[in-house]
Amino acid sequence: MVKNVLGLRCIKCHKEVPAEAGTYTCPSCGSKGGIMDVEYDYQAINRMTTREQVTKSRDYSMFRYLSFLPIRPESARPHLSVGWSPLYKPQGLGKSLGMSNLYIKDDGQNPTASLKDRASIIAVIKAGEEKAPTVACSSTGNAASSLAGNAAAMGLKSVIFVPSRAPQGKIAQLQIFGATVISVQGSYDDTFRLSAEAIDHFGWYNRNAAINPYLVEGKKTVALEIAEQLNWDVPDWVILSVGDGCTIAGVWKGFRDLYQAGWIERLPKIAGVQSTGCCPLVDAFLEDRPWQPKEENTIADSIAVGVPRNPDKALKAVRESGGTMVAVSDEAILAAMRELGRSSGIFGEPAGVAGTAGLKVLVAKGIIGANEKVVAIVTGNGLKDIQNAIKAVGEPTKVEPSLKELLLKLDERPEV
Numbered sequence: 001m002v003k004n005v006l007g008l009r010c011i012k013c014h015k016e017v018p019a020e021a022g023t024y025t026c027p028s029c030g031s032k033g034g035i036m037d038v039e040y041d042y043q044a045i046n047r048m049t050t051r052e053q054v055t056k057s058r059d060y061s062m063f064r065y066l067s068f069l070p071i072r073p074e075s076a077r078p079h080l081s082v083g084w085s086p087l088y089k090p091q092g093l094g095k096s097l098g099m100s101n102l103y104i105k106d107d108g109q110n111p112t113a114s115l116k117d118r119a120s121i122i123a124v125i126k127a128g129e130e131k132a133p134t135v136a137c138s139s140t141g142n143a144a145s146s147l148a149g150n151a152a153a154m155g156l157k158s159v160i161f162v163p164s165r166a167p168q169g170k171i172a173q174l175q176i177f178g179a180t181v182i183s184v185q186g187s188y189d190d191t192f193r194l195s196a197e198a199i200d201h202f203g204w205y206n207r208n209a210a211i212n213p214y215l216v217e218g219k220k221t222v223a224l225e226i227a228e229q230l231n232w233d234v235p236d237w238v239i240l241s242v243g244d245g246c247t248i249a250g251v252w253k254g255f256r257d258l259y260q261a262g263w264i265e266r267l268p269k270i271a272g273v274q275s276t277g278c279c280p281l282v283d284a285f286l287e288d289r290p291w292q293p294k295e296e297n298t299i300a301d302s303i304a305v306g307v308p309r310n311p312d313k314a315l316k317a318v319r320e321s322g323g324t325m326v327a328v329s330d331e332a333i334l335a336a337m338r339e340l341g342r343s344s345g346i347f348g349e350p351a352g353v354a355g356t357a358g359l360k361v362l363v364a365k366g367i368i369g370a371n372e373k374v375v376a377i378v379t380g381n382g383l384k385d386i387q388n389a390i391k392a393v394g395e396p397t398k399v400e401p402s403l404k405e406l407l408l409k410l411d412e413r414p415e416v
């Protein structure tokens with residue numbers, strides 16, 4: 001047990017159990033719905049570090065917030081530098097959206113180029129604490145590549161289950177990081193179920209974020225950084241894309257932990273964005289009813305999750321915060337890729353920019369005000385999925401190596 005952790009509490013029946021190795025889900029509710037939250041002793045956190053100490057820390061990674069994490073300070077950690085991603089205030093993008101206080105948190109700048117590194121690094125540290133030689137997960141792609149990378153850095157083996165549709169960039173990462181890659185010929189739901197059976201069968205360390213309560217704790221560090229990078233003056237809104245729902249739950253948990261520890265004075269509203277081609281949680285939220293499975297029909301592969309694995313925590317995050325959810329078309333996602341790239345030099349993958357696409361809709365509807373302080377999280381880097389990037393922007397101008405032809409071709413391109 002870690003000193004700052006009180007225990008694990010079931011989000012369904014609220015039963016509290018000790019945080020012991022091997023305990024992931026609620027013993028009463030089981031893995032269906034019995035997802036746990038890590039409970040902290042906030043006084044212990046404040047005894048470990050103060051806000052002022054953290055602000056002066058020269059550890060420019062998510063481990064500057066060690067006192068808020070469920071790992072032992074002495075545990076072995078991989079050398080990769082995860083977190084402390086840049087928070088930009090891109091003037092061009094703000095202008096094009098008509099917003100005066102818009103920030104972009106670029107989490108595509110992590111070691112394996114997505115926000116998932118924040119969870120995967122916790123997974124391999126916990127696996128190390130539990131002396132597990134092999135870690136495993138199923139993933140739409142980024143959890144996979146980030147687990148493989150962090151496992152490689154930690155000297156652990158990884159077994160990764162991905163749906164056959166995962167983009168080549170992510171598959172290449174897996175192979176480079178030496179994972180055993182199982183490409184499941186089926187949907188993400190099929191992939192998740194097979195991985196759960198195999199993990200049970202072989203006893204591997206389980207990195208499935210909806211099951212393992214420690215991973216959301218890693219993801220929450222993005223919220224801690226946003227607060228600190230804004231001088232502990234929290235934004236009005238934080239907006240990001242949603243698949244399984246673990247990331248948005250992590251963002252909310254991060255702000256709540258800071259609030260309960262007395263480090264911030266208020267909480268932001270949280271907005272979740274999905275693609276209209278796969279939006280079970282947006283539908284459930286807007287129609288105020290239980291979620292139903294949906295087809296996975298979107299180019300944003302990282303959020304093509306028809307059967308979300310952490311729906312309750314995700315919806316709770318949005319509702320408790322007084323936030324909202326919105327679905328955007330794939331065309332709007334491609335447009336957001338162009339807009340972010342061209343106005344601010346930031347390159348996100350489709351799911352990475354879906355938050356920005358949703359922001360545009362919510363501003364147009366007047367739900368988010370033009371002068372409100374908003375942070376949109378770019379959750380993954382665009383180089384992971386080149387095919388869709390090319391779809392967004394088209395092919396370059398082809399010329400023979402002759403100035404005459406170049407001049408002719410440039411005449412056809414008035415923007416030059």
Ligand SMILES: *Cc1c(COP(=O)(O)O)cnc(C)c1O
Nearest residue numbers: 142243244245246247302379380
């Ligand atoms: C995983 C992922 C998401 C969504 O996170 P969930 O926890 O599945 O909701 C969004 N964007 C990117 C790039 C991702 O990899």
Ligand SMILES: [Zn+2]
Nearest residue numbers: 010013026029
């Ligand atoms: Zn329970």
